[in-house]
Amino acid sequence: MTDTTAYPTAATARIPGSKSITNRALLLAAAATGTSRLCRPLVSADTLAFRTALTDLGFRVGAPEHDEVWEVTGVGRGPTGRADVWCEDAGTAARFLPPFAAAGRGRFVFDGSAQLRARPLRPLAGALAALGAAVTTSPGGGLPMTLDTEGLYGGALTVHSSLSSQFLSGLLMAAPLMRTPVTFTVEGLVSRPYLAMTLALMRRFGARVTEWPGDVIEVRPGGYGAVDLAVEPDASTASYVFAAAAITGTTVTVPGLGSGSLQGDLRFVDVLRRLGARVEITDTATSVTGAGRLRGGFSVDMGEISDTFMTLAAIAPLADAPVTIRGIAHARLKESDRLAAVAHNLRALGVDTDESHDRITVHPGTPVGARIACRRDHRIGMAFSVLGLRVPGITLDDPDCVGKTFPQFHEELRRLFPPTFRPASPQRQGSR
Template identity: 65%
Template structure:
């Protein structure tokens, strides 16, 4: 944040991308569980991260908010109840924090918005019960979730991870606070790079984590695809030793999922967009989205501490791509795909139907409303070349739908959003930044 704009006669710009939501919320929990104080530099300030931070304070953790940094005074143990925790729309809060609470003592009740209450928690509920917590889910199997905490035993678990990697992440993050080692076999694991991120951050805080070959190690963006491919599709097993965490200082890198919209905008408009501090050693698998843009004809440069994408001609289509490991960016590709010179098929994204919205249905419906030919199935979508017409995009209260179609709006005049404010979940300043870089081409934010 705060990086000045740079432009030249080739249309080169530097995008100001806020901190990673995924890293910010993981580090918040790790800092809370650690002994000592942790400083987060450049954390993301958004609806989801503020909700997560507030939830931690409701669990008794002291967080001091400064200019461009947060300090967390860790407890070194699980929290004490009773406490009632509001998760708002934050799926990470609903899936990570109940495990932390269960490592403590007392009664905890987790609640959230109607949208979050509709999202599943079944595998996590079953795992917590097996580890020794008293767990009472709501009528739909999710929130409101009541935890009767008396510490967690650890042991061996088999976890259904076919719909979300967040269940596994939630268990791993709090595993060092359990009484015995925790070994989790994650069946059908999706979104594998997020587990690599989680493990790397746990090790930064001093945890002892052992992985078997099925879970890919943290890999630079340029080689992450091959690592995930080599891992196979059966799942993975992770073992975490007890022993707690130690506080540290960590800088939060820019959010790669958010950067995808600006990289796609570069490919679409013939601009060069650079994102500083997001380079080849990034913890985020979603940086691999630039590899997909390269397949679509863009020029991509991944340096040690930055990534740049340049649009060098019409988008190329006529290919299929599996985006299961980077499904938060599939909507970015799908939204701009109508302007490619051939059809684009995206596969491996069935779990995206269980996010803030049914994202496959939401993308398909909006593209059809714009006059684009689309076919879709349980875990795939095909977008054909077309001439999108002006229409109002139904955001479904989903920040990623709003941001993805805003990129298409740079080339299709008259696209508007029915809920432009939903971007506040991860990037409250998104529309302003898009307008700063691309001027009047940016979509109208009038509802």
């Protein structure tokens, strides 16, 4: 059993708003008629990039209360005119905003960082062309993407979502702005909880959506109406403090993240239960209490909550038996090849790891300190920082990568676990 006497027995974590909810709500508010107020949105590199992209498209987004509230004014339709939109590193901007723009009228050019250019967009481009837009992409099928459009017609559309559910979410959110109803037949869906989140938020803004058996979704025209929305804490980000509680034998509570959450990634706490942690979920909060020791010897499909698989993989060497994580092939197409990145870093720490196309097995071991290659991926940096609570000498080659979703991550981990938290190395390798 780990000596936990130096740790606070219980702590309340300050987790920023959900990126997934913030960016979906930004788009839906821009598509609505009237002014919506988003309370406690995530303020991070990704959401600021999304907000700026909306202003590039001609929409007004104000922050009159020091970023505690964002006011978004929409006119009930897609953008018009011409615009060059820079998405930076934000995958949601590159997947959600082109369908919204295509539902408007004009010429729109979307581009982003080299990292974002490497991420696939071909299924989205094909769907937009089928709905009536003229679309060109890079030779590889990614950014830059140019849209020439007079609006989208609707109709029947088959969407292949095995690479990312974000393609489907982007098309769905644009559907109420199309001329006729749209019937989506969904094939190969990954990350189903994110689809559920999209549909719930669309309905909150007034969309008329019907789900039929066999993954068929019908969306009727009619647009959206403005709403006021409180953004939940980010469940993916909460996974790091929950995992930290599990390996340190302490209790961490995240208020505002309760049983009615829209976010599927809250299911990560069910995985922590299998590791031996105690979990309590109420209407208003979630708490995790760790035993300081982890029980392994199981296999878990994390395909629907893949943004948290790295959190599990990073702490899995501390378990008493191997842990296999499967169903995560699509995680190779995120900000980095996350499967390869996790396996590489675990091996650098001296941990025996088996990797295949869609799974990884992490064996028990005694990790040693090493420099973590973050690959500009915020989730790699945060996951291995948690392991650093138990393993001296873990540093990050890019500690600032956490700014994509949680700029105050290092400070919050230090506040929650002051005796053992070791700041990431301030040194840099390579250009950013």
